[in-house]
Amino acid sequence: MTKAMSVIVTLAVVGVLSAAHSVADEGPILGAVKAVDASGKTLTLQTTAQGKTRDVTIILKPESKIVKFARPSEPGKTGFIEQPLALSDLKPGWIVSVTTTHVGGNEVAEVITVVMER
Amino acid sequence: MRTKLFTSFAISVLGLLVGLCLARPPATRANGDKHEEKGGHAHVPAPLEYADVHVPLSVWTDPAMITRGKEIYTVRCAVCHGDQGDGKGPAGVALPLKPPDFRDKDGVAEMRDNYWFWRVSEGGQIEPFKGKGSAMPPWKSELSVEDRWAVMAYQHTYSGHNGPHVPWEHPESIAMGRDIFAMACVPCHGVAGKGDGSVGPMLAPRRAPQPRDLTSAEFKFRSTAPGQLPTTADLFRTLTEGVRANGGPMTIGLRGHRIMPSFQHMPVEQRLELLEYVKSLNRGFWERSAVKTITVPEPPTLTPERLTRGQQLYADAECLACHGERGRGDGPSAPTLKDNRNLPIAATDLTRPERFKNGARPEDVYRTLGTGLGGTPMPSYADSLEPDQIWDLAYYVLSLSRGGQTAATGSR
Numbered sequence: 376m377t378k379a380m381s382v383i384v385t386l387a388v389v390g391v392l393s394a395a396h397s398v399a400d401e402g403p404i405l406g407a408v409k410a411v412d413a414s415g416k417t418l419t420l421q422t423t424a425q426g427k428t429r430d431v432t433i434i435l436k437p438e439s440k441i442v443k444f445a446r447p448s449e450p451g452k453t454g455f456i457e458q459p460l461a462l463s464d465l466k467p468g469w470i471v472s473v474t475t476t477h478v479g480g481n482e483v484a485e486v487i488t489v490v491m492e493r
Numbered sequence: 494m495r496t497k498l499f500t501s502f503a504i505s506v507l508g509l510l511v512g513l514c515l516a517r518p519p520a521t522r523a524n525g526d527k528h529e530e531k532g533g534h535a536h537v538p539a540p541l542e543y544a545d546v547h548v549p550l551s552v553w554t555d556p557a558m559i560t561r562g563k564e565i566y567t568v569r570c571a572v573c574h575g576d577q578g579d580g581k582g583p584a585g586v587a588l589p590l591k592p593p594d595f596r597d598k599d600g601v602a603e604m605r606d607n608y609w610f611w612r613v614s615e616g617g618q619i620e621p622f623k624g625k626g627s628a629m630p631p632w633k634s635e636l637s638v639e640d641r642w643a644v645m646a647y648q649h650t651y652s653g654h655n656g657p658h659v660p661w662e663h664p665e666s667i668a669m670g671r672d673i674f675a676m677a678c679v680p681c682h683g684v685a686g687k688g689d690g691s692v693g694p695m696l697a698p699r700r701a702p703q704p705r706d707l708t709s710a711e712f713k714f715r716s717t718a719p720g721q722l723p724t725t726a727d728l729f730r731t732l733t734e735g736v737r738a739n740g741g742p743m744t745i746g747l748r749g750h751r752i753m754p755s756f757q758h759m760p761v762e763q764r765l766e767l768l769e770y771v772k773s774l775n776r777g778f779w780e781r782s783a784v785k786t787i788t789v790p791e792p793p794t795l796t797p798e799r800l801t802r803g804q805q806l807y808a809d810a811e812c813l814a815c816h817g818e819r820g821r822g823d824g825p826s827a828p829t830l831k832d833n834r835n836l837p838i839a840a841t842d843l844t845r846p847e848r849f850k851n852g853a854r855p856e857d858v859y860r861t862l863g864t865g866l867g868g869t870p871m872p873s874y875a876d877s878l879e880p881d882q883i884w885d886l887a888y889y890v891l892s893l894s895r896g897g898q899t900a901a902t903g904s905r
Contacts, residue, residue, distance in 0.1 A: 402589045405626050423623050444572050444583040455572060455583045470628055472587040488587035490573065490628050 404431055404473045404482065405490070413463040418484070420471065433473055433482045435462060443489035460489065468493050536603050536666075537621060538765035543611040544725035547779045552642045553649055553657040562647030565640055570648075573628070578651030589626040590617075595651035602654070602663040605769060606645070609658075613641045660773035670770025673763055677756070678771075682707055686774040696752055701831075701838035701869070702738055702850070704753075707774045711833060711868040714851050716786040719865050719873045722777050724784055728768050730852075733757045737848045787863040789856045790880050795888050803889025806882055810874060812890075815840035820893035833868040841871075843893045858887040 406420030409430060416435040421428060441462060444455040465471065470491040475482040538544070552558050566574070573585035578595035585592040593600060613636075617627025632641060649658050660667045674686070681696065683689040686707035693704040705712065714731045715723040723731075735755035756764060772778040793799070807813060815830060817823040820843030827840040846853035851861040862883050865873035874883060 403587055405589050405628050422626075424626050425624055427624075454576065457583070470630070472584070472589070472628065474587070486587070488584055490584045490588065491630055493630070 404433070404475060406431065406471065406473075408465050408467050408469045408471060410467065411462060411465050413461075416462065418462065418465065418471075418473075418487070420473070431482060433475060433484050433487075434478075435484050435487075439484040439487065441465065441487040441489075443492070465489070466492070536605070536608055538762055538769060539605070539607040539611040541726045541729060541765075543607050543614070544765065544768070545778075545784045546607050546610045548606045548610065548642050548645060548658070549782070550657040550659065550779055552646050554655065555646065558639075558643045558646045559650060561640070562643035562645070565636065565644050566647050569632070569636075570644065574648070578648060588628050590622075590628070592629075595648045596653070598652050598654065599665070601649065601652035601658075602665050605660070605666045606658050607769075609645050610641060613644060657779075659776075659779055660769070661776070667766075667770040667773050669763075670766040670768070670773075673759075673767045674770050677759075677767070681753070686771065697738070699836065701834070701836045702736070702752055703834065703836065707771055710775065710777055713866045713868060715864050715867065716789075716860055717864065718785065718787070718875070719867065721785075722775065722781060724786060725765075725768055725772065728771060729764060732759075732764055732768065734852065736850050738850055787860065787875060789859050789863070790884075792855045792859075793881070793884050799885050799888055800892055802882070803885035803887075803892070806878070806886045807889050810878070810886065812886075815870065816843050820844050820890065830870050832870075838869055843890050846891060846894045853891070855884075855887055855891065858890055859883055862886055862890075 404420060404422055406422035408418065409421045410419040412418075418433045418435065420431050420433065422431050423429075441460040441464070442457050443460055445458055447454070447456050465487075469489055470493070472488045472490055473482075474485040476485060477483075539546075567576070571582055573582045573588065574580055574592045574595065575582040575585060580592035580594045582592070595601060612622070612629065614631060614633040616629035616631035617623055617625075618631050622629065632644075636644070645658075654662070656662050664671075674682075675684075678686075679690055680692040681688075681690040681704040683693070683704075688704040688706035690704060697703065702713075710720070710722060712723045712727070714736075715721065715727050717723055717727070731753070733756060735751040736753035738752040759767075813824050814826045815822070815824045817827065817840070822840040822842040824840060830838045830840060832838040841849060843849075849857065849861070851857055851866065861871070862878070863873060863875045865871050874886070878886065
C-alpha cells in the first residue's frame with residue numbers, strides 16, 4: 376500500500392513539474408533583433424523575461440514565416456494587410472514576436488511577427 | 494477504511510494531473526502572477542516622477558483632442574491594440590503580454606490617469622512591465638505631452654465612459670488607498686479626511702497642530718509656492734517621515750515624539766496608493782495646470798562669514814519676533830501666534846532641530862524658509878531673500894541648536 380502511494384505521489388510531482396515546464400515554454404518569444412544571419416538562417420534576439428535579459432538564437436526552417444502588418448494603400452480600405460518579409464529585411468533594434476517549437480534543444484521559428492520597426 | 498481513503502487520495506491526485514494536462518496554460522512567458530484575468534496587466538501606482546501628471550479634466554471629452562488622438566492611435570497604436578481597441582490588433586495577438594482591452598470598463602476604470610500617462614510615456618522599458626515581457630514602445634520622445642493626452646482620450650472612448658477619467662468618477666481606481674486610509678489615517682484625519690477624527694483633539698488639546706484637513710487647499714509641508722497644493726513627493730515625504738512636534742499625551746508612544754507617526758515601514762507601493770486616495774479628496778490636484786516647485790540649490794560650504802550674515806538676516810527678517818533672540822521660540826510675538834483655525838500655535842524652538850516639523854537637514858530648512866508653512870504664521874522668504882541669503886539664514890538657524898553642529902550632520 377505504502378509503496379503504491381509513493382509511486383503515485385512521485386508521478387504527481389513529476390506531472391506537476393513537467394506541466395510547469397511546458398507552461399514556461401509555450402508562449403511566443405518577444406525581443407529586439409540583435410543579429411541576423413541570413414546565410415546561416417538564424418536570428419538572435421535580446422529578450423527580457425522575469426526581469427532577466429538574455430540572448431536567444433532562433434533557427435529558421437524553410438517554412439518559417441516572417442510578416443509585418445501595414446495599412447492597405449488602396450483608398451477606402453481599412454484594417455491591416457499582412458506583408459511577407461525575408462530574413463534579411465529584419466533590422467537590428469526591431470521588436471519581433473516569434474512563435475517557436477523546440478527541436479533538439481533549439482528554438483525553431485514558426486512565425487516571426489514584426490511588432491515595431493525602429 | 495484505509496483503502497477508501499487511499500483510493501480517494503489517488504483519484505484526487507490523478508484528477509489534478511489530468512486537470513493540469515487539459516488546462517490551457519496562459520500563452521505567455523512573461524505574465525506576472527497577478528491580474529492574469531486581465532492578461533497580466535497590473536495597475537501598480539505610478540512612480541513619484543509621474544504621480545503629479547494628471548490629465549486636465551477637459552481633455553477627456555474634448556472632441557478636438559479625441560480626433561487628434563484617433564489619428565495618432567490609428568497610425569501608431571492600432572497594429573497592436575486593434576482598430577476596435579480590443580487589444581486584438583494583428584501584431585498584438587502575437588505578443589506574450591497581450592495589449593489591454595480598452596472596452597473593458599472595469600479594467601479601464603481601475604487605471605488611474607497618471608498610471609496611464611506613465612505607461613504611454615515609458616512603455617514596456619521599465620519595471621515591472623519589462624520583466625513581464627511588455628512590447629509597448631516608449632512614446633515620450635516621439636509624442637508631445639498633449640499628443641499622449643489625446644491618445645489616452647481616444648482610447649478612453651472605447652470604454653464607453655463619457656466623463657473625465659478621474660477618481661471621483663471611478664472610485665475603484667483608489668479603492669486600495671481608501672482601505673489603507675480607513676485603517677491607518679481615519680482616527681486622526683476623520684472618515685472624510687477633514688481632520689476631524691476622534692483621536693485628533695487629544696493629540697494637541699485646544700492648540701495647534703491639529704490633523705490636516707486633507708480636503709482643504711492648505712498644506713504645511715510643500716516644495717511648492719505659498720497657497721499651492723503640495724507635490725505627491727511632498728506628501729510622500731511627510732507620510733514617510735511623519736511630523737515631529739510637541740503633542741499631548743497621545744503622542745508619547747510615537748517614536749521620536751511625533752504628532753504624526755512615520756509610515757516608513759509601510760511598503761512604498763501602499764504609501765503611493767494611499768496618497769492617490771488622499772489626493773482624490775481635493776480636486777485641485779486635477780485642476781492645477783502645472784506643478785512648480787522651488788529649487789533647492791546645492792548646499793554651499795558653511796563658513797563663519799555665512800553664519801554672521803545669517804545672524805544679521807535673522808534679525809532683519811524679524812525671525813526673532815517669534816523665535817526669540819536665541820531661537821527658543823520665546824520671542825515677544827510668540828504668545829499671540831494663531832494658526833488658520835484660530836488655535837494658539839507655538840513658535841518652533843530652533844534649538845531643537847529634532848522637532849523641526851519639515852525636517853532638519855539643511856535642504857529641509859532651506860525649503861521651509863522658501864515655502865513657509867501653510868496655515869501657520871511662518872511666512873515664505875522666497876520673494877524677499879536671494880537663494881544665497883536663504884542658505885545663510887538656514888545655516889544660522891541650524892547653528893542655534895545645541896553645539897551648533899546640526900548644519901554639518903543635519904539628520905532628520
